[in-house]
Amino acid sequence: MRKRKMLLAFGATALLSLSGCSSDTASNQETAATTTLASTTAIPEPRANEAVEAPGVTLTVDGVSESDYLSIYPDSVKAGSAPEENMDAPEGGRFVTVTTTVENTGLVSWDLTCGFAIQAHILSEKNQRYDPIDSLYRIPGNPSCNDGLNPGFSDTMIWAFPVPNDVEITHFGFADPETNFNDLTLIDISDAKPAVTSVETTSTANETSTQATRETVTTLEATSSVPQKPPFMNDEDFDPYGPPRFVACWESNAAVMSDGSIVTDTVNCAPEPAPLEVYDEPVRSDGCVGPAAVCGYYDEFGNPIWFDKTTGETSPRYYDQYGNPTMVAP
Incomplete structure (x- = not known):
């Protein structure tokens, strides 16, 4: 009987020992799984103002802005050769404009505005995807159509997207369409601000232009007020x-x-x-000198006549009722 009790006691002890080992193993497995999950979710998502690398492209979102209209160059006109015009957003919508710096890390040249060098979209919180407008070369600050960006070089690239007013945009996605079409690298732009550089440049240019205008007006006023x-x-x-x-x-x-x-x-x-003409003709007894039309002369027989210097006609010498010489008989 004592021997049976000892066997039961040994069995109970062994069971408790096995149970303890099993609990420790499960606990270790749970700890390892938690550690793996934590390390996976701890990778931060790329955000604006960070250079993000993708196959063939390194891109930085410099700023994001929204507006009811978009300032663009007129169509079929060389960029900068004519004043900008406004493109209104679709009814019930707005333009979301994303300013970026892109670096060509691929193998071929890019035509950023008239080619399909970079696939670019913005995405909403519901994962809705939006395309940019056409004719990106009309956006001031963008490269001209057919400008080539060779590998190793960077340039500013601006995309504008028509978006409904009730849609919240959270991400910008991009890819090299030659190698990774639709495999977008996403950047969180939910809290991105407008591009600082472009705003400061525009503000400085406006202030300079305003100051120059004021100085010109002041100069004109000062000049025009004094004869x-x-x-x-x-x-x-x-x-x-x-x-x-x-x-x-x-x-x-x-x-x-x-x-x-x-x-x-x-x-x-x-x-x-005009000075009077000087005539070399001798003074005549009848006083006919100078350019007078009718003068007194004598014919070859000694008879007095009138000679018209203008026409060369002659006539007997007559006088009118006032005593003036005339070639008309009374």
Whole structure:
């Protein structure tokens, strides 16, 4: 009987010992699984202003902005050669604009705006995917159409996406379509701010332009408020505030006045008469000299006649009722 009790006691002890080993093994397995899960979920998601590497592309989201319209260059016009125009967002929507810096780490050149060099989308909190607008070369700050970005170089690239007003955008996704089409690398842009560089540049440019405009207006006002002396006038002759008076002739029938104006003046600046012609003909007893049309002459028989120097006609010598020579008989 004692021997049976001892066997039972030994069995109970062995059972407890096995139970303890089993509990320790399960506990260790649970701890290892928890550690593996924690290490997997602890990897932070890429965010704005971080350079994110993907096959063939390294991309940094520099800023995100939203607006009811988009400023673009007119179509079929060289970028910068004409004023920008506004493209309104679709009714009930807005534009989400993502400014990035892209580096070509691939093997071939990129045409960023007229080619399909980078696949780019934005995604909503419901995983809805949105495409950018066409003609990205019309967005100020983007490369021109057919500009090539060779491997190893970086450039600014701006995408604009039409999005409904009630949709919240959380991610930007990109890929090299040649090697990873639709295999997007995602960047969290839920708390991204507008691109600082572009805002500061625009602000500085606006301030400079405004200052220049103010200085120009001030200069024009100062210049226009004070009458300016014409360069051809003497200081003592210029009097812009008194009544205009004659100063000098500008040309025939035109005079310079004291206020700097030039006016018609047929009195002070009338053309001088042509000098009288000097004739070498001897003085005649009947006083007919010069360009008179009718003069007294004698014919070859000694008879008095009138000779018309203009026409060469002759006639007997007649006088009208006033005593003037005439070739018409009374």
